[in-house]
Amino acid sequence: MAKVGCPQFPETMPLLNLAAALPTIDAPNFGQEYLGVGYLEWLTNSIFVSLLVSVAVILVARRATRQMMLVPGPTQNIFEALVEFLHDSVESIVGKHMVSRVFGFLVTLFIFILFSNWFALLPGVGSIGWGHQTPTGFSVDVPLLRPTTADLNMTLGMALVFMALWVYWTLSEVGLRGFLEHTFGPKGGLQGIVKLLLIPIFFFVGIIEIVSILFRPVALSLRLFGNIFAGENLLTTMIGIGKQVGLPGWAASIASVTLPIPFYFLELLVGLLQATVFTLLCAVYIQLSTSHDEDEEH
Amino acid sequence: MNSLVIAAEAAAVAGGVTGNIGLAVAGAGAAIGIGMIGAKAVEAVGRNPGASGKVLTLSIIGMALAEAIAIYALIMTLIGK
Numbered sequence: 001m002a003k004v005g006c007p008q009f010p011e012t013m014p015l016l017n018l019a020a021a022l023p024t025i026d027a028p029n030f031g032q033e034y035l036g037v038g039y040l041e042w043l044t045n046s047i048f049v050s051l052l053v054s055v056a057v058i059l060v061a062r063r064a065t066r067q068m069m070l071v072p073g074p075t076q077n078i079f080e081a082l083v084e085f086l087h088d089s090v091e092s093i094v095g096k097h098m099v100s101r102v103f104g105f106l107v108t109l110f111i112f113i114l115f116s117n118w119f120a121l122l123p124g125v126g127s128i129g130w131g132h133q134t135p136t137g138f139s140v141d142v143p144l145l146r147p148t149t150a151d152l153n154m155t156l157g158m159a160l161v162f163m164a165l166w167v168y169w170t171l172s173e174v175g176l177r178g179f180l181e182h183t184f185g186p187k188g189g190l191q192g193i194v195k196l197l198l199i200p201i202f203f204f205v206g207i208i209e210i211v212s213i214l215f216r217p218v219a220l221s222l223r224l225f226g227n228i229f230a231g232e233n234l235l236t237t238m239i240g241i242g243k244q245v246g247l248p249g250w251a252a253s254i255a256s257v258t259l260p261i262p263f264y265f266l267e268l269l270v271g272l273l274q275a276t277v278f279t280l281l282c283a284v285y286i287q288l289s290t291s292h293d294e295d296e297e298h
Numbered sequence: 299m300n301s302l303v304i305a306a307e308a309a310a311v312a313g314g315v316t317g318n319i320g321l322a323v324a325g326a327g328a329a330i331g332i333g334m335i336g337a338k339a340v341e342a343v344g345r346n347p348g349a350s351g352k353v354l355t356l357s358i359i360g361m362a363l364a365e366a367i368a369i370y371a372l373i374m375t376l377i378g379k
Binding site: 089219222223225226227229230233273274276277280281284 | 355358359362363366369370372373376
Protein backbone atom coordinates (compact mmCIF):
# COMPACT_ATOMS: atom_id res chain seq x y z
CA MET A 1 0.00 0.00 0.00
CA ALA A 2 1.41 3.40 -0.94
CA LYS A 3 1.47 6.00 1.78
CA VAL A 4 -0.31 9.32 1.78
CA GLY A 5 1.83 12.43 1.93
CA CYS A 6 2.46 15.93 0.62
CA PRO A 7 5.07 16.54 -2.04
CA GLN A 8 7.59 19.28 -1.62
CA PHE A 9 7.91 19.97 -5.32
CA PRO A 10 5.33 17.98 -7.31
CA GLU A 11 7.18 18.11 -10.57
CA THR A 12 6.02 14.69 -11.74
CA MET A 13 2.37 15.58 -11.35
CA PRO A 14 -0.41 13.97 -13.42
CA LEU A 15 1.01 15.29 -16.70
CA LEU A 16 2.92 12.06 -17.18
CA ASN A 17 -0.07 9.88 -16.41
CA LEU A 18 -1.93 11.18 -19.44
CA ALA A 19 -0.69 8.23 -21.44
CA ALA A 20 -3.61 6.27 -20.02
CA ALA A 21 -6.80 5.91 -22.02
CA LEU A 22 -8.39 9.21 -22.81
CA PRO A 23 -11.64 9.17 -20.79
CA THR A 24 -10.06 8.02 -17.57
CA ILE A 25 -7.22 10.47 -17.32
CA ASP A 26 -5.71 9.93 -13.91
CA ALA A 27 -8.97 8.97 -12.26
CA PRO A 28 -8.11 5.89 -10.22
CA ASN A 29 -10.59 3.53 -8.66
CA PHE A 30 -10.33 4.01 -4.97
CA GLY A 31 -12.34 0.94 -4.29
CA GLN A 32 -10.47 -1.62 -6.29
CA GLU A 33 -6.92 -0.37 -6.30
CA TYR A 34 -6.30 1.37 -3.02
CA LEU A 35 -8.87 0.20 -0.55
CA GLY A 36 -9.04 -3.30 -1.97
CA VAL A 37 -12.82 -3.37 -1.90
CA GLY A 38 -14.47 -4.75 -5.05
CA TYR A 39 -17.92 -3.16 -4.93
CA LEU A 40 -16.50 0.38 -4.73
CA GLU A 41 -14.90 0.08 -8.15
CA TRP A 42 -16.77 3.08 -9.51
CA LEU A 43 -15.41 5.42 -6.87
CA THR A 44 -12.68 7.45 -8.55
CA ASN A 45 -11.21 10.58 -7.03
CA SER A 46 -13.18 12.90 -9.29
CA ILE A 47 -16.47 11.14 -8.55
CA PHE A 48 -15.65 11.45 -4.87
CA VAL A 49 -15.13 15.20 -5.27
CA SER A 50 -18.34 15.57 -7.26
CA LEU A 51 -20.20 13.93 -4.39
CA LEU A 52 -18.55 16.32 -1.94
CA VAL A 53 -19.45 19.37 -4.01
CA SER A 54 -23.04 18.22 -4.52
CA VAL A 55 -23.59 17.52 -0.85
CA ALA A 56 -22.01 20.83 0.16
CA VAL A 57 -24.10 22.87 -2.28
CA ILE A 58 -27.31 21.10 -1.30
CA LEU A 59 -26.66 21.55 2.41
CA VAL A 60 -25.84 25.25 2.08
CA ALA A 61 -28.86 25.86 -0.14
CA ARG A 62 -31.22 24.06 2.21
CA ARG A 63 -29.92 25.91 5.23
CA ALA A 64 -30.14 29.26 3.51
CA THR A 65 -33.72 28.81 2.38
CA ARG A 66 -35.10 27.04 5.39
CA GLN A 67 -37.08 30.02 6.67
CA MET A 68 -37.72 32.32 3.76
CA MET A 69 -38.08 35.79 5.20
CA LEU A 70 -39.37 38.79 3.32
CA VAL A 71 -36.29 40.76 4.29
CA PRO A 72 -33.61 38.18 3.63
CA GLY A 73 -30.58 37.30 5.68
CA PRO A 74 -27.12 37.16 4.10
CA THR A 75 -27.03 33.64 2.65
CA GLN A 76 -30.58 33.82 1.39
CA ASN A 77 -29.68 37.15 -0.18
CA ILE A 78 -26.76 35.64 -2.06
CA PHE A 79 -28.85 32.81 -3.43
CA GLU A 80 -31.67 35.18 -4.39
CA ALA A 81 -29.25 37.45 -6.23
CA LEU A 82 -27.67 34.54 -8.06
CA VAL A 83 -30.95 32.94 -9.08
CA GLU A 84 -32.52 36.21 -10.12
CA PHE A 85 -29.55 37.24 -12.23
CA LEU A 86 -29.48 33.88 -13.97
CA HIS A 87 -33.24 33.90 -14.46
CA ASP A 88 -33.07 37.24 -16.22
CA SER A 89 -30.15 36.14 -18.39
CA VAL A 90 -31.75 32.86 -19.39
CA GLU A 91 -35.14 34.45 -19.99
CA SER A 92 -33.63 37.06 -22.29
CA ILE A 93 -32.16 34.24 -24.37
CA VAL A 94 -34.71 31.46 -24.25
CA GLY A 95 -37.91 33.44 -24.11
CA LYS A 96 -40.73 33.53 -21.62
CA HIS A 97 -42.37 30.37 -22.82
CA MET A 98 -39.49 27.97 -22.38
CA VAL A 99 -37.83 29.48 -19.34
CA SER A 100 -40.06 27.75 -16.81
CA ARG A 101 -39.10 24.35 -18.21
CA VAL A 102 -35.40 24.73 -18.75
CA PHE A 103 -34.37 27.11 -15.98
CA GLY A 104 -34.06 24.50 -13.24
CA PHE A 105 -31.62 22.38 -15.19
CA LEU A 106 -29.55 25.31 -16.41
CA VAL A 107 -29.11 26.97 -13.05
CA THR A 108 -28.20 23.64 -11.46
CA LEU A 109 -25.60 23.14 -14.16
CA PHE A 110 -24.21 26.60 -13.53
CA ILE A 111 -23.91 26.24 -9.76
CA PHE A 112 -22.43 22.76 -9.95
CA ILE A 113 -19.86 23.66 -12.61
CA LEU A 114 -18.94 26.88 -10.82
CA PHE A 115 -18.25 25.25 -7.49
CA SER A 116 -16.54 22.27 -9.09
CA ASN A 117 -14.20 24.62 -10.93
CA TRP A 118 -13.46 26.64 -7.81
CA PHE A 119 -12.87 23.50 -5.81
CA ALA A 120 -9.61 23.12 -7.73
CA LEU A 121 -8.23 26.17 -5.98
CA LEU A 122 -8.55 24.88 -2.45
CA PRO A 123 -5.28 23.87 -0.78
CA GLY A 124 -4.73 20.15 -0.77
CA VAL A 125 -6.60 19.40 -3.97
CA GLY A 126 -4.25 17.66 -6.33
CA SER A 127 -1.26 17.74 -4.01
CA ILE A 128 -2.19 15.17 -1.37
CA GLY A 129 -2.36 11.59 -2.43
CA TRP A 130 -0.72 8.29 -3.11
CA GLY A 131 2.72 8.38 -4.61
CA HIS A 132 6.30 7.31 -4.31
CA GLN A 133 9.45 8.65 -2.76
CA THR A 134 11.92 10.36 -5.07
CA PRO A 135 15.36 11.71 -4.08
CA THR A 136 13.97 15.27 -4.04
CA GLY A 137 10.97 14.53 -1.86
CA PHE A 138 7.66 12.79 -2.10
CA SER A 139 6.07 12.77 -5.56
CA VAL A 140 2.31 12.35 -5.86
CA ASP A 141 1.17 10.02 -8.62
CA VAL A 142 -2.50 9.74 -7.77
CA PRO A 143 -4.17 12.62 -5.95
CA LEU A 144 -6.78 12.03 -3.31
CA LEU A 145 -8.90 14.98 -4.41
CA ARG A 146 -8.99 16.53 -7.84
CA PRO A 147 -11.50 18.93 -9.41
CA THR A 148 -14.31 16.98 -10.93
CA THR A 149 -14.58 19.05 -14.09
CA ALA A 150 -10.94 18.31 -14.86
CA ASP A 151 -12.12 14.79 -15.68
CA LEU A 152 -13.39 14.30 -19.22
CA ASN A 153 -15.88 11.72 -17.96
CA MET A 154 -17.75 14.33 -15.93
CA THR A 155 -17.91 17.03 -18.59
CA LEU A 156 -18.89 14.53 -21.27
CA GLY A 157 -21.60 13.21 -19.00
CA MET A 158 -23.00 16.69 -18.43
CA ALA A 159 -22.90 17.50 -22.15
CA LEU A 160 -24.66 14.24 -23.08
CA VAL A 161 -27.35 14.78 -20.46
CA PHE A 162 -27.91 18.26 -21.88
CA MET A 163 -28.19 16.86 -25.41
CA ALA A 164 -30.73 14.26 -24.31
CA LEU A 165 -32.79 16.95 -22.59
CA TRP A 166 -32.44 19.22 -25.63
CA VAL A 167 -33.87 16.51 -27.86
CA TYR A 168 -36.77 16.03 -25.44
CA TRP A 169 -37.51 19.76 -25.16
CA THR A 170 -37.25 20.36 -28.89
CA LEU A 171 -39.51 17.46 -29.79
CA SER A 172 -42.08 18.38 -27.17
CA GLU A 173 -42.09 22.04 -28.21
CA VAL A 174 -42.18 21.90 -32.00
CA GLY A 175 -42.67 18.21 -32.72
CA LEU A 176 -40.64 16.01 -35.04
CA ARG A 177 -42.19 17.51 -38.18
CA GLY A 178 -41.55 21.04 -36.98
CA PHE A 179 -37.93 20.22 -36.24
CA LEU A 180 -37.40 18.67 -39.68
CA GLU A 181 -39.04 21.62 -41.38
CA HIS A 182 -36.88 23.99 -39.36
CA THR A 183 -33.72 22.18 -40.33
CA PHE A 184 -34.33 21.07 -43.92
CA GLY A 185 -37.08 23.33 -45.12
CA PRO A 186 -36.57 26.21 -47.50
CA LYS A 187 -36.39 29.49 -45.66
CA GLY A 188 -36.67 33.08 -46.65
CA GLY A 189 -40.16 33.32 -48.10
CA LEU A 190 -39.48 31.91 -51.56
CA GLN A 191 -42.35 31.16 -53.88
CA GLY A 192 -43.01 28.81 -56.74
CA ILE A 193 -40.38 27.46 -59.06
CA VAL A 194 -37.44 29.06 -57.27
CA LYS A 195 -38.44 27.23 -54.11
CA LEU A 196 -38.51 23.89 -55.92
CA LEU A 197 -35.10 24.47 -57.45
CA LEU A 198 -33.48 25.38 -54.15
CA ILE A 199 -34.78 22.37 -52.21
CA PRO A 200 -31.61 20.25 -52.78
CA ILE A 201 -29.43 23.11 -51.54
CA PHE A 202 -31.44 23.47 -48.38
CA PHE A 203 -31.28 19.72 -47.94
CA PHE A 204 -27.49 19.78 -47.90
CA VAL A 205 -27.53 22.75 -45.56
CA GLY A 206 -29.71 20.68 -43.27
CA ILE A 207 -27.21 17.82 -43.35
CA ILE A 208 -24.43 20.20 -42.34
CA GLU A 209 -26.59 21.53 -39.54
CA ILE A 210 -27.20 18.00 -38.25
CA VAL A 211 -23.44 17.44 -38.19
CA SER A 212 -22.92 20.63 -36.24
CA ILE A 213 -25.62 19.59 -33.78
CA LEU A 214 -23.86 16.28 -33.26
CA PHE A 215 -20.61 18.10 -32.64
CA ARG A 216 -22.12 20.20 -29.82
CA PRO A 217 -21.57 17.78 -26.92
CA VAL A 218 -17.98 17.26 -28.02
CA ALA A 219 -17.31 20.98 -28.06
CA LEU A 220 -19.09 21.65 -24.76
CA SER A 221 -17.27 18.90 -22.90
CA LEU A 222 -13.83 19.55 -24.38
CA ARG A 223 -14.01 23.27 -23.75
CA LEU A 224 -14.79 22.91 -20.06
CA PHE A 225 -12.41 20.00 -19.56
CA GLY A 226 -9.56 21.71 -21.40
CA ASN A 227 -9.85 24.96 -19.50
CA ILE A 228 -9.96 23.46 -16.04
CA PHE A 229 -7.41 20.74 -16.68
CA ALA A 230 -4.98 23.19 -18.27
CA GLY A 231 -5.47 25.57 -15.36
CA GLU A 232 -4.65 22.83 -12.89
CA ASN A 233 -1.48 21.96 -14.81
CA LEU A 234 -0.57 25.63 -15.11
CA LEU A 235 -0.74 26.16 -11.37
CA THR A 236 1.30 23.03 -10.75
CA THR A 237 3.94 24.12 -13.25
CA MET A 238 4.15 27.59 -11.75
CA ILE A 239 4.69 26.13 -8.30
CA GLY A 240 7.55 23.96 -9.51
CA ILE A 241 9.15 26.35 -11.94
CA GLY A 242 11.60 27.91 -9.52
CA LYS A 243 13.26 24.61 -8.88
CA GLN A 244 13.17 23.65 -12.56
CA VAL A 245 14.89 26.82 -13.70
CA GLY A 246 17.63 26.16 -11.20
CA LEU A 247 17.31 28.87 -8.61
CA PRO A 248 18.98 28.28 -5.24
CA GLY A 249 16.85 26.63 -2.57
CA TRP A 250 15.56 29.70 -0.78
CA ALA A 251 14.73 31.57 -4.01
CA ALA A 252 12.91 28.53 -5.39
CA SER A 253 10.80 28.33 -2.25
CA ILE A 254 9.86 32.01 -2.44
CA ALA A 255 9.11 31.71 -6.17
CA SER A 256 6.90 28.68 -5.61
CA VAL A 257 4.71 30.75 -3.31
CA THR A 258 4.62 34.09 -5.12
CA LEU A 259 4.65 33.06 -8.77
CA PRO A 260 1.30 31.23 -8.77
CA ILE A 261 -0.58 34.20 -7.32
CA PRO A 262 -1.58 35.92 -10.61
CA PHE A 263 -2.41 32.53 -12.12
CA TYR A 264 -4.57 31.79 -9.10
CA PHE A 265 -6.72 34.82 -9.84
CA LEU A 266 -6.74 33.84 -13.50
CA GLU A 267 -8.13 30.47 -12.51
CA LEU A 268 -10.83 32.12 -10.40
CA LEU A 269 -11.89 34.11 -13.45
CA VAL A 270 -11.66 31.15 -15.80
CA GLY A 271 -13.79 29.00 -13.50
CA LEU A 272 -16.55 31.59 -13.41
CA LEU A 273 -16.27 32.25 -17.15
CA GLN A 274 -16.46 28.60 -18.16
CA ALA A 275 -19.51 27.96 -16.00
CA THR A 276 -21.21 31.01 -17.54
CA VAL A 277 -20.29 29.99 -21.08
CA PHE A 278 -21.52 26.42 -20.62
CA THR A 279 -24.86 27.58 -19.26
CA LEU A 280 -25.40 30.37 -21.79
CA LEU A 281 -24.44 28.13 -24.70
CA CYS A 282 -26.96 25.54 -23.54
CA ALA A 283 -29.59 28.29 -23.40
CA VAL A 284 -28.65 29.46 -26.91
CA TYR A 285 -28.91 25.92 -28.31
CA ILE A 286 -32.37 25.57 -26.79
CA GLN A 287 -33.40 28.92 -28.24
CA LEU A 288 -32.12 28.05 -31.70
CA SER A 289 -34.35 25.03 -32.05
CA THR A 290 -37.45 26.12 -30.18
CA SER A 291 -37.66 29.79 -31.09
CA HIS A 292 -39.50 29.55 -34.37
CA ASP A 293 -42.50 28.75 -32.24
CA GLU A 294 -42.95 32.50 -31.96
CA ASP A 295 -43.00 33.46 -35.60
CA GLU A 296 -45.71 30.93 -36.41
CA GLU A 297 -48.43 33.07 -34.95
CA HIS A 298 -51.19 32.20 -37.35
CA MET B 299 -2.78 13.28 -44.35
CA ASN B 300 -0.27 11.43 -42.24
CA SER B 301 2.59 12.14 -44.65
CA LEU B 302 1.65 15.79 -44.63
CA VAL B 303 1.89 15.86 -40.86
CA ILE B 304 5.25 14.11 -40.93
CA ALA B 305 6.53 16.49 -43.61
CA ALA B 306 5.41 19.53 -41.62
CA GLU B 307 7.04 18.28 -38.46
CA ALA B 308 10.27 17.45 -40.28
CA ALA B 309 10.34 20.93 -41.77
CA ALA B 310 9.76 22.45 -38.34
CA VAL B 311 12.52 20.45 -36.69
CA ALA B 312 14.94 21.15 -39.52
CA GLY B 313 14.25 24.86 -39.14
CA GLY B 314 15.19 24.66 -35.47
CA VAL B 315 11.66 24.89 -34.06
CA THR B 316 10.97 22.88 -30.92
CA GLY B 317 7.50 22.43 -29.57
CA ASN B 318 4.21 21.78 -31.22
CA ILE B 319 3.43 23.51 -34.53
CA GLY B 320 -0.28 22.72 -34.31
CA LEU B 321 -0.61 24.37 -30.93
CA ALA B 322 1.35 27.40 -32.13
CA VAL B 323 -0.90 28.01 -35.13
CA ALA B 324 -4.08 27.35 -33.12
CA GLY B 325 -2.91 29.70 -30.40
CA ALA B 326 -2.14 32.45 -32.91
CA GLY B 327 -5.53 32.01 -34.58
CA ALA B 328 -7.37 32.12 -31.26
CA ALA B 329 -5.49 35.20 -30.09
CA ILE B 330 -6.28 37.05 -33.31
CA GLY B 331 -9.93 36.05 -33.15
CA ILE B 332 -10.34 37.12 -29.54
CA GLY B 333 -8.59 40.41 -30.27
CA MET B 334 -10.97 41.12 -33.15
CA ILE B 335 -13.99 40.34 -30.97
CA GLY B 336 -12.67 42.68 -28.29
CA ALA B 337 -12.04 45.45 -30.77
CA LYS B 338 -15.53 45.22 -32.23
CA ALA B 339 -17.06 45.10 -28.75
CA VAL B 340 -15.26 48.23 -27.65
CA GLU B 341 -16.28 50.00 -30.86
CA ALA B 342 -19.92 48.99 -30.35
CA VAL B 343 -19.95 50.29 -26.79
CA GLY B 344 -18.35 53.50 -27.97
CA ARG B 345 -21.13 54.03 -30.47
CA ASN B 346 -23.94 53.06 -28.08
CA PRO B 347 -22.93 53.18 -24.42
CA GLY B 348 -26.35 52.00 -23.25
CA ALA B 349 -25.87 48.59 -24.87
CA SER B 350 -22.78 47.77 -22.87
CA GLY B 351 -24.48 44.98 -20.87
CA LYS B 352 -25.68 43.07 -23.92
CA VAL B 353 -22.43 43.67 -25.77
CA LEU B 354 -20.48 42.33 -22.81
CA THR B 355 -22.52 39.12 -22.67
CA LEU B 356 -22.25 38.48 -26.40
CA SER B 357 -18.55 39.24 -26.50
CA ILE B 358 -17.81 36.91 -23.57
CA ILE B 359 -19.63 34.08 -25.34
CA GLY B 360 -17.81 34.83 -28.60
CA MET B 361 -14.42 34.87 -26.89
CA ALA B 362 -15.05 31.58 -25.14
CA LEU B 363 -16.07 29.93 -28.41
CA ALA B 364 -13.00 31.29 -30.20
CA GLU B 365 -10.69 30.17 -27.42
CA ALA B 366 -12.10 26.65 -27.43
CA ILE B 367 -10.22 25.80 -30.63
CA ALA B 368 -6.91 26.62 -28.99
CA ILE B 369 -7.95 24.49 -26.02
CA TYR B 370 -8.56 21.53 -28.35
CA ALA B 371 -5.03 21.95 -29.70
CA LEU B 372 -3.67 22.16 -26.16
CA ILE B 373 -5.41 18.94 -25.20
CA MET B 374 -4.02 17.21 -28.26
CA THR B 375 -0.55 18.36 -27.28
CA LEU B 376 -0.85 17.25 -23.68
CA ILE B 377 -2.35 13.88 -24.43
CA GLY B 378 -0.39 13.05 -27.54
CA LYS B 379 -1.54 12.07 -30.97
